[in-house]
Amino acid sequence: MASNIPTFTLNNGVKIPSIGVGTWMGGYEGVEEEAYRTTLLALQNGYRYIDTASGYNTELAVGQAIKDSDVPREEIVVQTKLSPMAHGPRKVKESFEKSLELLGTGWIDVYLIHMPTALNEDWTPSDHPYTETWSQMEALLDTGKVKSIGISNFAIPLIEDLLASAKVVPALNQVELHPYLPSLELKTFCEQKHIHLQAWTPLGKGGDSPLLKDHVITSLAKKHSVTAAQIVLSWGVQRGTSVVPKSSNADRLKQNITLTVLTAEEMDAVTKIHVQDSKKHKSLFHVGAVTEKGGRINGVIPLEKFKWDPALYQ
């Protein structure tokens, strides 16, 4: 049975569940198997929103799990993302069709530009403008095979730039968000522009995440008799952002879709963690060693291309 978590309504009237399951499994062997198991478990435990991407190599597995789950397709929101290597002319449509074929879901509910900076085949950053990619994304709406289009990893100046020539306002922007990186300005900006904001890595990568050991969060967890992860996710949803935590464990999947209600004061306490201790105001994204490799996202894209504040990626 689907869980009774809140839904959010996108700027085109489409509704999405406030919690989805992430299926980025890292770049190691066995990602397909883990993504299949995770998606199936998630659907069996009430999730109705699955987040994947061309670049995760999990679309085939996600699609197979959806088919095997016996959950009616119309009940599931399937979200995937354009490969950063598919920004050029005609490539957007080709890449979209490939994703749809791998998923085998008949249509894609939400399709996002994965990152503003395109990559060449050799993984060097390309200068292909995302504004042009966006107009190709808009054209996909005419195919009737995608319900909503959006963006991911776009900071305010890039969204402003995109909106200057866009015919369709992106329905959603998926970025790294959690109490150590609440991106308050971006949130206000997106609200003003009617772009729904969604959190990737909402638990700050779980496991060893400092978030789950943070005193403010653990004391609220104790008070509410829930886990630290549930406080972090409840805060995320209650502030109006959807979240896509990943877990391959049935108990944690269940936990992550069971919210508690925080008071206004408690919400405020979590929102202020990064202000009260400025060392805690930071990205928890270490994949590709943003810092170790000289401020390059995934080791290749200079941080300034994304226009994120370098001080938060130390």
Ligand code: A2P
């Ligand atoms: P696991 O798959 O073993 O549950 P994020 O979505 O922020 O990137 O975090 C994903 C990581 O968080 C995964 O390593 C996942 O491990 C872990 N995780 C997911 N849910 C929880 C939870 N409720 N408590 C602790 N760790 C979690």
